[in-house]
Amino acid sequence: MSLQETSFGVLAALTLLLATATAFGTWLAGRTHDAVKLAWIGQMNTRIRGAWGIVLLFALAFTAGRGALLVLFAIASFFALREFVALTPIRASDHSALVLAFYVVIPVQYVLIAADWYAMYTVFIPVYVFLVLPVVMALRQDTEQYLMRIAKVQWGLMICVYCVSHAPAIVALELPGFEGRGALLLLYFLLVLQMSDLLAVIASAAIGRTPLKSNPNKSREGVLAGGAAAVLLGTGLFWMTPFTWWQAALMALAIVVAGFMGGLVLASVERSLGARIWTDDGVLLTRGTLQRLDALTFAAPVFFHLALYFFAP
Amino acid sequence: MNLPIKFLPPLVWLVRVLVGAYPRWIGSVPSANQRIYFANHSSHMDTLVLWAALPHSLRANTRPVAARDYWGTGGIRQQIAQQELNVVMIDRAREDPDADPLEPLQEALRLGFSLIFFPEGTRQPQPLPGPFKSGLFRLAQAFPQVELVPVYLENLHRAMPKGALLPVPIISTVSFGAAMGLAEGEDKDTFLERARAAVVALADVDLMAA
Numbered sequence: 001m002s003l004q005e006t007s008f009g010v011l012a013a014l015t016l017l018l019a020t021a022t023a024f025g026t027w028l029a030g031r032t033h034d035a036v037k038l039a040w041i042g043q044m045n046t047r048i049r050g051a052w053g054i055v056l057l058f059a060l061a062f063t064a065g066r067g068a069l070l071v072l073f074a075i076a077s078f079f080a081l082r083e084f085v086a087l088t089p090i091r092a093s094d095h096s097a098l099v100l101a102f103y104v105v106i107p108v109q110y111v112l113i114a115a116d117w118y119a120m121y122t123v124f125i126p127v128y129v130f131l132v133l134p135v136v137m138a139l140r141q142d143t144e145q146y147l148m149r150i151a152k153v154q155w156g157l158m159i160c161v162y163c164v165s166h167a168p169a170i171v172a173l174e175l176p177g178f179e180g181r182g183a184l185l186l187l188y189f190l191l192v193l194q195m196s197d198l199l200a201v202i203a204s205a206a207i208g209r210t211p212l213k214s215n216p217n218k219s220r221e222g223v224l225a226g227g228a229a230a231v232l233l234g235t236g237l238f239w240m241t242p243f244t245w246w247q248a249a250l251m252a253l254a255i256v257v258a259g260f261m262g263g264l265v266l267a268s269v270e271r272s273l274g275a276r277i278w279t280d281d282g283v284l285l286t287r288g289t290l291q292r293l294d295a296l297t298f299a300a301p302v303f304f305h306l307a308l309y310f311f312a313p
Numbered sequence: 314m315n316l317p318i319k320f321l322p323p324l325v326w327l328v329r330v331l332v333g334a335y336p337r338w339i340g341s342v343p344s345a346n347q348r349i350y351f352a353n354h355s356s357h358m359d360t361l362v363l364w365a366a367l368p369h370s371l372r373a374n375t376r377p378v379a380a381r382d383y384w385g386t387g388g389i390r391q392q393i394a395q396q397e398l399n400v401v402m403i404d405r406a407r408e409d410p411d412a413d414p415l416e417p418l419q420e421a422l423r424l425g426f427s428l429i430f431f432p433e434g435t436r437q438p439q440p441l442p443g444p445f446k447s448g449l450f451r452l453a454q455a456f457p458q459v460e461l462v463p464v465y466l467e468n469l470h471r472a473m474p475k476g477a478l479l480p481v482p483i484i485s486t487v488s489f490g491a492a493m494g495l496a497e498g499e500d501k502d503t504f505l506e507r508a509r510a511a512v513v514a515l516a517d518v519d520l521m522a523a
Binding site: 099 | 333335337481482484485486
């Protein structure tokens with residue numbers, strides 16, 4: 001099948017599937033007044049809405065091209081970093097470091113990806129920004145909690161910019177026999193990631209038992225069952241990727257495990273800052289951007305690197 | 314005037330996109346318990362920012378207290394205030410010297426609403442709140458069952474050096490502290506100072522207390 005046919009087929013199937021899921025979720029929510037049930041139905045419906053976002057992203061990557069996708073992810077990075085900075089203590093002397101982070105690091109990282117300058121965009125933040133930030137901060141002559149303040153800005157940049165930017169970078173991966181099909185690989189990655197989250201919520205509601213500390217709406221058993229189901233799904237979708245079925249199974253496993261760890265770590269960070277989002281109405285980008293991207297921040301660089309390391313010549 | 318469109322949802326969205334209004338629940342968690350959120354007041358945006366920081370499910374039952382001389386002057390501002398924010402108008406000018414200016418607030422509390430209240434009475438152009446007026450004390454006396462939640466509104470922009478070449482993005486955070494109440498036999502001045510200190514303590518958390 002040509003790339004066009006495959007993409008159209010996948011897009012049509014997904015739209016149909018999501019429309020069914022949305023109708024089902026709405027029907028479920030309207031049928032009950034039980035607060036516990038409504039809570040998990042709400043969680044499920046949020047994730048179904050997230051899946052619609054993925055379909056839109058994929059359609060955008062196809063029709064408007066990679067530039068539009070990069071701009072979108074750059075905006076997501078900006079809002080995630082703004083949220084991270086808002087939730088951590090800041091001093092006036094952090095000003096220049098923040099200006100650098102918001103107005104220089106974000107655009108440069110995404111321009112490097114747009115230019116396909118792989119050797120630079122993988123080391124720009126972890127090496128050059130890592131070395132320059134402490135210098136900029138030292139120039140302010142405020143050594144109060146110096147190391148903590150640098151660490152905080154660097155950590156925020158790694159998670160919100162470096163890690164997030166690896167998702168759109170997947171599109172540009174040129175794997176042998178899979179040239180020009182990067183958008184499909186991004187779709188595969190996002191689908192497995194989102195489905196492991198959605199299936200974990202559904203399985204947790206169905207079989208329950210030990211609730212997780214990081215997210216009381218998921219249980220240990222539910223996460224294991226949902227993760228296993230997502231790996232099966234990832235295996236079944238191997239035809240979308242350059243992988244054989246068993247390679248796809250391992251890649252899906254890597255996505256699921258890394259995604260779970262991302263959720264765990266960012267929940268801990270937000271909790272330590274007194275900021276676990278309690279709101280029930282997170283609108284895209286304005287609230288809970290970090291929480292929504294938590295699994296992606298860990299899974300994107302891992303998937304990107306594994307694909308490059310094992311499948312590129 | 315009563316326009317058939319709603320201004321508040323896009324306004325709340327705009328506030329969140331442009332300034333953030335990120336909530337930090339430090340000493341309390343969101344709850345449907347009847348509450349008075351009392352906060353420092355330094356900007357025209359404060360009411361909207363605090364409102365935008367509250368979870369959607371709590372907003373319907375929470376009413377901001379606002380000055381009639383600012384919000385009640387007709388036009389779009391009044392429609393937002395009366396039809397959508399459902400504000401409790403307080404008569405700062407005291408046109409009728411015999412009326413109790415707190416009466417509308419007490420009425421709202423009797424009906425079970427939570428309130429957003431700025432106990433300084435007017436905007437103070439400084440990061441830390443000035444002395445509180447007696448209103449909060451009188452409400453605490455009359456409604457001992459209502460939780461008093463201190464809130465600190467911070468705008469990172471204002472904490473930054475003046476005249477810098479590039480400003481950082483505007484980032485406002487809304488810190489909610491632990492609920493408090495009037496202690497037994499506590500007099501007015503002690504209580505108001507304690508309430509003010511509860512707001513200031515949240516500011517210290519934010520600014521990493523140098």
